[in-house]
Amino acid sequence: MSKERSNPQILSSVSNALRILKSFSTFEPTQKVSDLSESLGLAKSTVSRLLTTLAHEGFVVKEKSTGKYKLGLSVLTLGGIVTNHLEIHKEAAPLLHKLVNDTGETAHLSILDGTDTIYIHKEECSHPVRILTHLGRKNPAYCTSSGKVLLAFNENNLVEKVIEQGLHAYTSKSITDPDELRKEMQIIRERGYAISTEELTEGTRSVSAPIRDYTGKVISAINVVGPLQRMPDYKVPDIAKKVLNASNEASERLGYDKRFLEVR
Known part of the structure; x- marks a missing residue:
């Protein structure tokens, strides 16, 4: 019995499309419909329909001269995301x-997931009283320092999509006015880091700065978060400097060179 039939949760069409993608290799970078049909035990018509769908989504490209298919840029994009995140973990940890030692507060590594931010790595502080945070949990980007950094430097103007979805008030300090959020984005871009004070959870403050890859694109953010009484106003500039130093070093480790990009 096939895996598809033994597990009703598996869609045979999706499974077959993925089998087609996995058929490409360094030794066989191009494939014909007939070859895939024979090697995978699928009808030519099925293979042809699946390849047409994959081509429409950019996962394969058909060569006009030979009629063969090769992998498309969508595969490269996904591979780049995985590579970047693995590299981020390695370099940022x-x-x-x-940063935890320097500030005494918990530090996180964050990425965007749609219009939300997610912590993908965490270093806990040693204080007995800590801010409860969770790896993998989604938080609205506009209410967190790391999320605001990622929105501010997003190349697709994602902040407008966030505004369209509505700015819900999680606390009395949450930004709910679109113009105020746009102004905040501009301040973050000019200053280079973001601050969130009781915008998602009362009694907390966080400071975040962006991490760039070798192309200069912001792909992640580093932040520190702690109780407001341990992160009062007068401490913010010093904490921000330390967070910026950490994010700049992480960017450099990923190949980012500001001087090169300025010349280019």
Whole structure:
């Protein structure tokens, strides 16, 4: 019995499309419909329909001269995301640990997921009283320092999509006015880091700065978060400087060179 039949949750069409993608290799970078049909045990008509769908989504490209198919840029994009995130973990982990030692507060590594932000790495502080945060949990980007950093430097003007979805008030300090959020984005871009004070959870403050890849694109953010009484106003500039140092070093470790991009 096939895997598809033994597990009703598996869609045979999706499974077959993925089998087609996995048929491409360094040794066989191009494939014909007939070859895929024979090697996978699928009808030519089925293979042809699946390839047409994959081509429409950019996962394969048909060569006009030979009629063969090769992998498309969508595969490269997904691979780049995985590589970047693996590299981010590797390069940022020791910097987060140092940041915790330097600030005494919990540090996180965050990414965007749609219009939300997610913590993908966390270094806990040693204080007995800590801010409860969770890896993998989604938070609205406009209410967190890391989310605001990622929105501010997003190349697709994602902040307008966030505004269209509605700005819900999680606390009395949450930004709910579209113009105020747009102004905040501009301040973050000019200053280079973001601050969130009781915007998602009362009694907390966080400071975040962006991490860039070798192309200069912001792909992640580093932040520190703690109780407001341990992160009062007068401490924010010093904390922000330390967070910026950590994010800049993480960016450099990923190949970012500001001087090169300025010349280019």
